[in-house]
Amino acid sequence: MKPLPPSDRPSDHEQLPLSGIRVVDVGNFLAGPYAASIMGEFGAEVLKVEHPIAGDPMRRFGTPTKRHDATLAWLSEGRNKKSVTIDLRQKEGVQIFLKLIAKSDVLIENFRPGTMEEWGLGWEQLREANPRLVVLRVSGYGQTGPYRRRSGFAHIAHAFGGLSYLAGFPGETPVLPGTVPLGDYMSSLYGVIGVLVALRHQEETGRGQVIDVGIYEAVFRQLDEIAAAYGLFGKVREREGSGSFVAVPHGHFRTKDDKWIAIACTTDKMFERLAEAMEQSELATTGLYGDQRKRLAARDQVNQIVIEWVGSLTRDEVLERCLDKEVPVGKVNSIADIFEDEHFQARGNLARFEEEGLGEVVVPAVVPTLSATPGRITNLGPPLGDATYEVMRELLDITADEIRRLRQHKII
Amino acid sequence: MTAESAPALPLAGIRVIDVATVIAAPYCATLLGEFGADVLKVEHPVGGDALRRFGTPSQRGDTLTWLSEARNKRSVTIDLHRPEGVAVFKQLIAQSDVLCENFRPGTLEKWGLGWEVLHEINPGLIMLRVTGYGQTGPYKDRPGFARVAHAVGGIAYLAGMPRGTPVTPGSTTLGDYMTGLYGCLGVLLALRHRERTGQGQYVDAALYESVFRCTDELAPAYGMYGIVRERHGPSHNDFACPHGHFPTKDGKWVAISCATDKLFARLAAAMGRTELASSSTYGEQKTRLEHRHDVNEIVRDWCGSLSRDEVLDRCYETGTPAGPLNNIADIFGDRQFHARRNLMAVDVPDTGETVIVPSTIPKLSETPGSLRSLGPKLGEHTVEVLSELLGMDEQQIAELRQKRVI
Numbered sequence: 095m096k097p098l099p100p101s102d103r104p105s106d107h108e109q110l111p112l113s114g115i116r117v118v119d120v121g122n123f124l125a126g127p128y129a130a131s132i133m134g135e136f137g138a139e140v141l142k143v144e145h146p147i148a149g150d151p152m153r154r155f156g157t158p159t160k161r162h163d164a165t166l167a168w169l170s171e172g173r174n175k176k177s178v179t180i181d182l183r184q185k186e187g188v189q190i191f192l193k194l195i196a197k198s199d200v201l202i203e204n205f206r207p208g209t210m211e212e213w214g215l216g217w218e219q220l221r222e223a224n225p226r227l228v229v230l231r232v233s234g235y236g237q238t239g240p241y242r243r244r245s246g247f248a249h250i251a252h253a254f255g256g257l258s259y260l261a262g263f264p265g266e267t268p269v270l271p272g273t274v275p276l277g278d279y280m281s282s283l284y285g286v287i288g289v290l291v292a293l294r295h296q297e298e299t300g301r302g303q304v305i306d307v308g309i310y311e312a313v314f315r316q317l318d319e320i321a322a323a324y325g326l327f328g329k330v331r332e333r334e335g336s337g338s339f340v341a342v343p344h345g346h347f348r349t350k351d352d353k354w355i356a357i358a359c360t361t362d363k364m365f366e367r368l369a370e371a372m373e374q375s376e377l378a379t380t381g382l383y384g385d386q387r388k389r390l391a392a393r394d395q396v397n398q399i400v401i402e403w404v405g406s407l408t409r410d411e412v413l414e415r416c417l418d419k420e421v422p423v424g425k426v427n428s429i430a431d432i433f434e435d436e437h438f439q440a441r442g443n444l445a446r447f448e449e450e451g452l453g454e455v456v457v458p459a460v461v462p463t464l465s466a467t468p469g470r471i472t473n474l475g476p477p478l479g480d481a482t483y484e485v486m487r488e489l490l491d492i493t494a495d496e497i498r499r500l501r502q503h504k505i506i
Numbered sequence: 507m508t509a510e511s512a513p514a515l516p517l518a519g520i521r522v523i524d525v526a527t528v529i530a531a532p533y534c535a536t537l538l539g540e541f542g543a544d545v546l547k548v549e550h551p552v553g554g555d556a557l558r559r560f561g562t563p564s565q566r567g568d569t570l571t572w573l574s575e576a577r578n579k580r581s582v583t584i585d586l587h588r589p590e591g592v593a594v595f596k597q598l599i600a601q602s603d604v605l606c607e608n609f610r611p612g613t614l615e616k617w618g619l620g621w622e623v624l625h626e627i628n629p630g631l632i633m634l635r636v637t638g639y640g641q642t643g644p645y646k647d648r649p650g651f652a653r654v655a656h657a658v659g660g661i662a663y664l665a666g667m668p669r670g671t672p673v674t675p676g677s678t679t680l681g682d683y684m685t686g687l688y689g690c691l692g693v694l695l696a697l698r699h700r701e702r703t704g705q706g707q708y709v710d711a712a713l714y715e716s717v718f719r720c721t722d723e724l725a726p727a728y729g730m731y732g733i734v735r736e737r738h739g740p741s742h743n744d745f746a747c748p749h750g751h752f753p754t755k756d757g758k759w760v761a762i763s764c765a766t767d768k769l770f771a772r773l774a775a776a777m778g779r780t781e782l783a784s785s786s787t788y789g790e791q792k793t794r795l796e797h798r799h800d801v802n803e804i805v806r807d808w809c810g811s812l813s814r815d816e817v818l819d820r821c822y823e824t825g826t827p828a829g830p831l832n833n834i835a836d837i838f839g840d841r842q843f844h845a846r847r848n849l850m851a852v853d854v855p856d857t858g859e860t861v862i863v864p865s866t867i868p869k870l871s872e873t874p875g876s877l878r879s880l881g882p883k884l885g886e887h888t889v890e891v892l893s894e895l896l897g898m899d900e901q902q903i904a905e906l907r908q909k910r911v912i
Binding site: 112123124132136155156159165166167169171234236239240245246247249251252254255256257258259260262263266267268269270271272275276280283284285286287288291292293294295298301302304305306307308310311314315316317318320321322324325327330331332334335336337338340344345346348355356358360364417420421422423424426427428430432433436437438440441443444446453454455456457458461462463464465466467 | 516529573643651653660664665672674677680684688697709710714715719723729735737739740742751753760761763769825831833838848849860869870
């Protein structure tokens with residue numbers, strides 16, 4: 095596989111901040127495994143441990159490709175990983191896994207709490223194998239509390255964490271907050287921050303630890319003042335359609351050519367600029383709507399004025415006039431818009447890979463951008479078990495004969 | 507005050523200057539502070555951070571979001587529009603490890619505080635730069651807020667009923683938090699690099715990029731097959747069925763998500779209709795996706811015949827992924843939130859108000875994060891920092907105050 099420009103700059107492996115760190119990712123789907131993807135982007139060696147027959151169900155989730163073991167979602171998010179097959183439901187598999195753990199720095203898992211323990215892979219056993227190990231455990235509800243054994247996916251966590259209730263029009267069906275796995279990404283981001291903090295502690299003290307993330311917690315943590323406002327004033331936030339309770343106008347508006355545009359007048363100054371762009375600067379006077387409080391009180395009237403103005407122009411016209419006055423504005427981009435956008439291209443946000451037998455695969459590039467040690471994508475989601483032999487033979491020093499036997503018994 | 511206990515914090519000894527506003531870059535500083543960093547919030551002497559006025563005000567005047575998200579920070583006022591202010595700021599930079607900023611590109615440069623200058627003062631400095639569109643590219647000078655980033659980054663287009671108005675993806679500030687997370691990740695990586703090499707660097711984070719990075723296979727599916735994903739309402743119908751939000755008899759909502767055949771079999775058992783999960787009926791994802799209207803109808807009828815609690819009890823019993831669509835009142839009453847101590851009650855000094863805020867996550871077993879104080883008053887720590895850290899005497903501080911530099 096050969097990366098094509100203008101994708102990520104493949105930088106020297108040795109220079110990356112996580113080079114020398116070995117991560118074992120035994121998770122399924124995305125909540126947790128995405129943390130491993132990020133670590134791989136910044137230089138860690140990531141070993142994806144999968145069931146020898148089924149592999150990660152992420153391989154079958156999403157849009158299929160000509161490769162039977164890879165959907166597009168897998169190709170993108172399995173980036174930079176090596177696949178090693180081990181059956182953890184067999185005793186011998188557990189023994190091999192513990193040997194691997196002894197030679198690794200980080201373990202990432204997202205089984206239902208209790209599952210690892212059933213296999214003899216609880217924190218006690220893991221710590222015994224490697225006292226320096228940092229373990230990231232992501233689950234729907236966390237490792238503790240009455241709901242810990244319930245199965246949880248991002249879709250459920252969005253609902254339980256309070257986000258889904260807020261998406262949609264007042265009194266109508268709550269909708270997806272944009273995408274299904276949002277909470278998986280969020281919980282992984284919290285997870286990787288936990289891992290990096292724990293690695294600092296480990297390097298200072300030699301002690302590993304466990305990071306416990308409930309997907310719902312990652313979702314709930316991002317709801318600004320919702321808890322404080324309920325706690326203090328009993329205010330239950332409801333669905334707000336395309337708007338927001340804090341500012342007006344602040345939402346999505348339909349243009350004459352039947353496209354959508356986002357406008358966000360967070361402050362009075364921003365509204366003044368919008369009024370100028372609309373050539374109705376009188377709207378921003380104190381007698382009218384110059385004050386956020388007045389705009390909030392007259393929400394419908396203010397929105398109606400903006401709806402009419404936006405509806406009288408094409409998306410490009412609205413955009414141009416708003417940008418001319420520095421109003422915070424943006425197209426509500428579809429993925430087709432994004433592929434055409436010159437800014438996405440200039441920032442190299444779309445990384446293009448030539449993948450054997452599949453042609454070009456386009457995936458989101460590394461975020462964030464670091465000036466001295468930018469991350470990189472070395473490979474897309476690997477074939478099932480592509481590194482099993484290499485890891486067993488070279489890292490764990492298992493003989494070729496023994497590897498053959500383990501394969502025959504479907505332990506690896 | 508019921509603050510969390512703090513045995514040993516991994517970022518103790520790291521000093522962070524947060525000169526940013528609202529949530530995105532400041533949230534990075536908040537996270538660093540929870541794990542032990544000393545965070546100095548540098549604000550304009552008049553008004554301070556706009557977040558103090560964004561949302562619902564407390565008795566003290568500062569908004570609830572400020573109190574919650576400026577947690578653990580010390581407030582220092584410095585006017586960066588004045589040369590004396592710039593001089594004081596440079597002294598602070600010389601003694602710090604991380605700077606978080608989110609001015610529009612070129613603003614710090616205009617004040618003589620660009621990367622080159624700061625890097626020279628402190629070669630080990632790590633600078634997080636957050637903007638709507640990043641430090642490069644044709645749109646870099648455009649104003650950007652999370653609302654706009656959700657739109658540009660592609661998730662606003664996906665939220666809402668099919669062909670209906672695109673809605674807010676749950677919360678207007680989501681992209682700010684996501685960018686704070688990416689920024690914090692970048693800073694922690696850069697700290698690691700600095701400890702090995704002594705070399706600082708800057709992290710260039712854009713709001714729209716954080717959003718776009720979290721869109722699963724949206725880009726590859728368009729790139730390979732030209733699929734333009736549209737709004738799907740309460741579900742993403744292409745991947746799994748049933749997968750969505752269903753109304754219950756008592757006018758509430760539940761989320762159900764059957765990503766695999768095994769999970770659908772559990773739902774069928776919960777509904778008391780195991781025959782639905784056989785290979786000749788709807789046992790296979792492919793068949794369910796082909797007949798998604800019929801399958802959804804069956805699930806909707808079932809949910810509509812029971813109360814929310816009844817539906818959930820039956821789902822939990824068979825291990826079906828399901829959950830309530832909690833509003834904040836539900837959350838306050840929930841046993842799991844209580845057991846995990848996700849809500850913390852903290853007193854606001856002086857006013858006697860008690861504010862309930864989300865506690866720190868993620869939970870670390872050896873070095874848990876801590877919430878030590880709520881958002882400070884404007885300039886609450888100016889004197890303390892200028893005298894203790896920069897060694898200024900009373901007269902120097904009084905002079906700066908008189909000139910309104912601080």
